[in-house]
Amino acid sequence: MKNQMLLLLVLIFLLVGLGVFLNFKNPTQKSAKTISFKDISPQELDKILATRNTFLVDVHIPEQKHLEGTDLVISYNKIKENLDKFPKNKNAEIIVYCKSGRMSVEASNALLEAGYTQVYNLTGGLNAYYESHYGVYIDPVTKNLGKVIYGNIVKTSFKLINNTKKEITITKILTSCSCTSAATVKKNLKPYEETEILVSFNPAIHKDDTDLGEVIKTIYIDTTSDNFPRVEASITATVIKNKNKSS
Numbered sequence: 001m002k003n004q005m006l007l008l009l010v011l012i013f014l015l016v017g018l019g020v021f022l023n024f025k026n027p028t029q030k031s032a033k034t035i036s037f038k039d040i041s042p043q044e045l046d047k048i049l050a051t052r053n054t055f056l057v058d059v060h061i062p063e064q065k066h067l068e069g070t071d072l073v074i075s076y077n078k079i080k081e082n083l084d085k086f087p088k089n090k091n092a093e094i095i096v097y098c099k100s101g102r103m104s105v106e107a108s109n110a111l112l113e114a115g116y117t118q119v120y121n122l123t124g125g126l127n128a129y130y131e132s133h134y135g136v137y138i139d140p141v142t143k144n145l146g147k148v149i150y151g152n153i154v155k156t157s158f159k160l161i162n163n164t165k166k167e168i169t170i171t172k173i174l175t176s177c178s179c180t181s182a183a184t185v186k187k188n189l190k191p192y193e194e195t196e197i198l199v200s201f202n203p204a205i206h207k208d209d210t211d212l213g214e215v216i217k218t219i220y221i222d223t224t225s226d227n228f229p230r231v232e233a234s235i236t237a238t239v240i241k242n243k244n245k246s247s
Helices: 002-031 042-051 080-085 102-113 125-132
Strands: 038-040 055-058 093-097 118-122 135-139 142-149 154-163 168-175 180-184 193-201 213-223 230-240
Touching (some): 038 042, 093 102, 093 125, 154 230, 168 180, 193 213
Parallel strands (some): 038 118, 093 118, 142 230
Antiparallel strands (some): 135 154, 154 193
């Protein structure tokens, strides 16, 4: 009887010890799986791209129109054999997107398996991005030309983006002052197409001091869009006379 009790105690001791051992190993195994990609919204994507230097990857097939600033275009199922095209630093921030979000999930997992630790997936892909940015708009809304010497002509450009499902036509481009002129590279824009608006600023066109100092000039663009018939952008500048220039 004593031997049986002793054997039972030994078995209990062994089972308890085995349980402690398994509990000790288990957290370590789980921690290895805690690294995963992070889903981000289109709004979060805009914020990240505006504030940090990240590696942006389009993994959709067939190839589609890419987001501006895309660093790499690679098929979602060709990640492993193209790892040499990705940053060497495994802690680099990588943002992955496709058209709807399905392919980018697979690509994100492949990057995690390759050892990358900061992988971001654009949920909903470009479909969600375009939907959240729906409209006809100018980018940027305002451009600061800095100091402009009176007598010099300064040129800059904006992007007019048709982020709608309908084709639009630019019917008219106006400016708030004759010192500013604007023209478009394309007149007709297909859905999700963009064009460049070329702007020229000549503060001396009036041949007086009208445009000296801090100035703001506005560009108005009329389109055939039902919901966005007119969009606006502006330029700002500090116009000064060149004191070193002989009269």
